[in-house]
Amino acid sequence: MKVRIKFQKYGAMKFIGHLDVMRYFQKAFRRANVDNEYSKGFSPHQIMSFAAPLGVGLTSDAEYLDASLLSCEAPEVMIEKINGVLTEGFRVIDFRILKEPEVNQKIIHAMALVSSADYLVSLKDGYSISETIQSQEDFIKAFEGFMKQAEIIITKKTKKSEQAVDIKPMISLVAFSQEDYQDKLSKVLHETVKVPDYFEKNPESKADLYDNGIKVFLQVDTGSVANLKPELVMEAFFEYLGLAYQPFAFQVHRLELYTRLDGKILPLDLYSDIQYS
Amino acid sequence: MRKLALSDEILLTVEKPARYIGGEVNMQVKNLDEIDIRFCMCFPDVYEIGMSHLGIQILYDILNRRNDTYCERVYSPWVDLDQIMREKNIPLFALESQDPVKNFDFLGITLQYEMCYTNILQILELSQIPIYAKDRTEEDPIVIGGGPCTYNPEPIADFFDIFYIGEGEVAYNELLDIYKQCKKEGKTRKEYLEQVAQVRGIYVPAFYDVKYKEDNTIESFVKNNPLVPDKVKKQVDMDLSESFYPTKPLVPFIKATQDRVVLEIQRGCIRGCRFCQAGMIYRPNRERSLEYLKKCAYEMLRSTGHEEISLSSLSSSDYSQLQELVYFLIEEFGSKGVNISLPSLRIDAFALDVMSKVQDIKKSSITFAPEAGSQRLRDVINKGLTEEVILEGAGKAFQSGWNRVKLYFMMGLPTETFEDIEGIATLSEKIARKYYELPKDQRNGKVNIVTSTSFFVPKPFTPFQWSRMDTSEEYLEKQKYLREKINEQRNRKSIKFNWHEAELSVLEGVFARGDRRISKVIYDAYKLGCLYDSWSEHFKYDLWMQAFQMNGIDIAFYNSRERSEEEIFPWDFIDTGVTKRFLYNEYKRAKSEKVTPNCRQNCMGCGAKLFGGGVCFEEDFGQTMMEVSHEG
Known part of the structure; x- marks a missing residue:
């Protein structure tokens, strides 16, 4: 059976890269005695895949991994079992058994589903954007000006070439407070998601909070079709202000990963329920 | 947080x-x-x-x-x-x-x-x-x-x-x-x-x-x-069978060199290879009990989540319950996706059976450590592995489907001649030929032999602590000679030759047998910018030479000098249990090419018996005497 596990990654664990997180979960499943399915051959490995790997330095409330199990207990039992062997900085918050697809249909892995992601980008204490941007109000004004541009052109560098890209269409939501964010999000979420419930049942966020209060919620395209890193948005913002980008000034925290359905978006964990219904 | x-x-x-x-x-x-x-x-x-x-x-x-x-x-x-x-x-x-x-x-x-x-x-x-x-x-x-x-x-x-x-x-x-x-x-x-x-x-x-x-x-x-x-x-833990073992070892987030459970099955070694410091200073040989090891294996795999377990000891084939332990691990954990990583075992029917179960024959290789190229020199160093045993083991492995062999040798061993060095090339060649004795339809492509040499460094508390060490020039000459000899072999294209840097070994030699005057050299070298010397990309030999010069210290005094029997060594104040008299006697036996039996065959009175346990007091001492004493 296939399961989808949602977990948080925070604190010092932001320094652990994606491949090491994979190894970490493989070992954690063994410690928790999870009945994983293994590939065949002389060096068998657990069958699992991750959605949209998180970069080093970022924290998250919504990491997803799909795994194949031979057997499992009730989701709440599994969550407790796995959390019992995790170290500080990792916490499982959801565990779902994916519905078996119809004959001739394949399970779509989380990896292939991702279309967009929400991030909270906060200015770390000890850093300053500029002398004129000292408060959240100053920041909002500047960022709104940035977003009002007809297009936001950045240069994307690949190994072979440089390419000018307009990233504005890839930013689908901008908010400056939790309320504002929830409000805007409710308008784009798929109708099967009961928005108030969704926010209520979400566990406490592990995002780091900073005294300066300067922050922005961003929803950006993510995945194989179009992919925009929130760091690139901030880099473009600095360029718009005519300032040198400070790569370590912001803490980027992932809030959710979505897939697209009927022109709306749906969190990955909720997708499985309706996928084959 | x-x-x-x-x-x-x-x-x-x-x-x-x-x-x-x-x-x-x-x-x-x-x-x-x-x-x-x-x-x-x-x-x-x-x-x-x-x-x-x-x-x-x-x-x-x-x-x-x-x-x-x-x-x-x-x-x-x-x-x-x-x-x-x-x-x-x-x-x-x-x-x-x-x-x-x-x-x-x-x-x-x-x-x-x-x-x-x-x-x-x-x-x-x-x-x-x-x-x-x-x-x-x-x-x-x-x-x-x-x-x-x-x-x-x-x-x-x-x-x-x-x-x-x-x-x-x-x-x-x-x-x-x-x-x-x-x-x-x-x-x-x-x-x-x-x-x-x-x-x-x-x-x-x-x-x-x-x-x-x-x-x-x-x-x-x-x-x-x-x-x-x-x-x-020296302090030894004589109750090793069930003593402290960390059943909850730390598991790093990033891949460590040993990304696996390590089970120490015994300490010390019965062999008495004359170049080996560990084999002398960890005497007497002491085994951990089978039941305790089984328990440790369970607990450690459970507490770490590692997907591999490996056995640790100086000579695993000498662990008296090795077969039981290895088959237990395979049966108990093999089906649960746990890899069993085997230490270098003596290549025999048991080893080949186990290896075929836990490794992909097509991808793995078999390893021999003859250490020296000729039987004469193997007798000098008391490495009881014979050419016959190597060829037989390799032959069996080839029959079972292996086609890769790794060989480890040392150059610069006491009494070494160019003939002994040539022996490294000819032994590599003989193994290659052994492979081609197989009928064509039973072969698995070409044979692949990797011959690696390191330079011998005399260590304290070994019979060779009196011995002269080669200079780096002598090493390089020997290395060049071996390269030529390998190139003369018929199957030279199947033999890959690897070697260690000579310069690092020279320093190792000085530190191994140095005295307090070396402290200042280390200090100065560090201040000049030496760090991570064991990493070849960071090793700065010229700075080291500068530090030796600054202190007027002559490397040849520490390395290229045969020491007299009476000389007081910097480490003489340490009592390891093994006596200096025994070591000197072993040195004399080495020079006259006399093999010394292992601890289970015959006690040679090295002195470690005073610790009151381990192999020195095994009950079935006499019965195991006849066991073949070759290890790979």
């Missing part, structure tokens, strides 16, 4: 930040308010190497069993962070609490290989602890060294307050108890050192003076403090 010693900016700038954040699975967390003694355990190399070391895991476990002690860890910062810490004056910190090491009571440094010596100075300097022991005050941690290199601690004696000679399981508790008592009574650092120097296995270099003769050899080595012993006796 745990606070980190380094800022995000630094951690996101350096390579592999996970080296510095701690927080690993099975890390010990203690409340500092309930702690009397803070101990920082150090492996002076990069995190991935240090985390792979079993000894530290054992000590970490033992020390943390004490409620009054919190043992934490520190490893060498990699060169990128080293530079940042110096620029920003950041003190080196322990991984657990992220507190500066200089605030600890003890800094324990494990000394696993000589080429880590400059890294010790880096640890001290970055910790902001005076590099020389004589400059330390009541505020500084007690710096203590342990591990195999303490069997000649003299080249680094000036940097340490204490050396602990022997197996850590035994005396650490006493060391800490005395410390706690001294602290309570308000005693000074010197008073503590005096008291602890009376504990068996403890060596406090400051309490001993060395005088040299005009020819630079040692005239006398005497204590300058009436309270301390004349000789320091």
Whole structure:
């Protein structure tokens, strides 16, 4: 059976890269005695895949991994079992058994589903954007000006070439407070998601909070079709202000990963329920 | 949430930040308010190497069993962070609490290989602890060294307050108890050192003076403090069968060199290869019980989640219950996706059966360590592996489908001739030919032989401690000769030849048998910029040569000189149980090409029997006498 596990990654664990997180979960499943399915051959490995790997330095409330199990207990039992062997900085918050697809249909892995992601980008204490941007109000004004541009052109560098890209269409939501964010999000979420419930049942966020209060919620395209890193948005913002980008000034925290359905978006964990219904 | 010693900016700038954040699975967390003694355990190399070391895991476990002690860890910062810490004056910190090491009571440094010596100075300097022991005050941690290199601690004696000679399981508790008592009574650092120097296995270099003769050899080595012993006796854990084993080893986030459960099945070795220091200093050979090992394997796999388990010992084939243990591991864990990694086994029917079960024959290779190219020289070094056994083992392996063979040799062994070296090439060739004796349809493509040579370095407490070591010029000449000889073989295209750098071995030779005068060379080399010497990309031979010159120290005195029977060695004050008389007798037997039987065949009275256990007192002593004594 296939399961989808949602977990948080925070604190010092932001320094652990994606491949090491994979190894970490493989070992954690063994410690928790999870009945994983293994590939065949002389060096068998657990069958699992991750959605949209998180970069080093970022924290998250919504990491997803799909795994194949031979057997499992009730989701709440599994969550407790796995959390019992995790170290500080990792916490499982959801565990779902994916519905078996119809004959001739394949399970779509989380990896292939991702279309967009929400991030909270906060200015770390000890850093300053500029002398004129000292408060959240100053920041909002500047960022709104940035977003009002007809297009936001950045240069994307690949190994072979440089390419000018307009990233504005890839930013689908901008908010400056939790309320504002929830409000805007409710308008784009798929109708099967009961928005108030969704926010209520979400566990406490592990995002780091900073005294300066300067922050922005961003929803950006993510995945194989179009992919925009929130760091690139901030880099473009600095360029718009005519300032040198400070790569370590912001803490980027992932809030959710979505897939697209009927022109709306749906969190990955909720997708499985309706996928084959 | 745990606070980190380094800022995000630094951690996101350096390579592999996970080296510095701690927080690993099975890390010990203690409340500092309930702690009397803070101990920082150090492996002076990069995190991935240090985390792979079993000894530290054992000590970490033992020390943390004490409620009054919190043992934490520190490893060498990699060169990128080293530079940042110096620029920003950041003190080196322990991984657990992220507190500066200089605030600890003890800094324990494990000394696993000589080429880590400059890294010790880096640890001290970055910790902001005076590099020389004589400059330390009541505020500084007690710096203590342990591990195999303490069997000649003299080249680094000036940097340490204490050396602990022997197996850590035994005396650490006493060391800490005395410390706690001294602290309570308000005693000074010197008073503590005096008291602890009376504990068996403890060596406090400051309490001993060395005088040299005009020819630079040692005239006398005497204590300058009436309270301390004349000789320091090695400490051994004689109840190894069920003693301390860390059933909850730490599991790093990043891939360590040993990313697996390591099961130490025995300590010591019955073989008595004359070049091997471990085989002499860890005498007597002691086995852990099968039932205990089974239990450990379960618990460790469970607590770590590792997907691989490997056995550790000097000569696994000599472990009396190896077959039971290995088949147990395969049956019990093989089906659960756990790989069984086998140590170098003597290649026989059992080994081939096991290997075919746990490895992909197409991808794996079989390994032999003949160490020397001719039977004559193998007799000199007492390596009881014969050509017949190698060819038979290789033949069987080829029949079972293997086509890759790894061979390990040493060059520069005492009495070595060019004929012996040529033997390396011809033995490699004979193995290749053995493969082509198989009918064509039974072969699995071409045969692939990797012949590796390292340079022999004479070590203290071995029969070759008197022996002259080759110069790097001599080494290079031999290497070139072997290259030519391999090229003359019919199957030369199937033989790949690897070799070690000669320059590193030269330094290793000096540190292995050096005296206290070498401390200054190490200090100067470090100040000139030497660090991570065991990493070839960081090894700076010319700077080392400069440091030797600055101090007027002649490398040839330490390496290229045959020592006389009467010479006082810098390490003579250590009593390992194995007597100097036995070692010298072995040296004489080596020169007359006489093989010495292993401990199970016949006791040669090396002296280790006085420890009162292990192989020296095995009941079925006589029965195993007839066992074949060849190992691969």
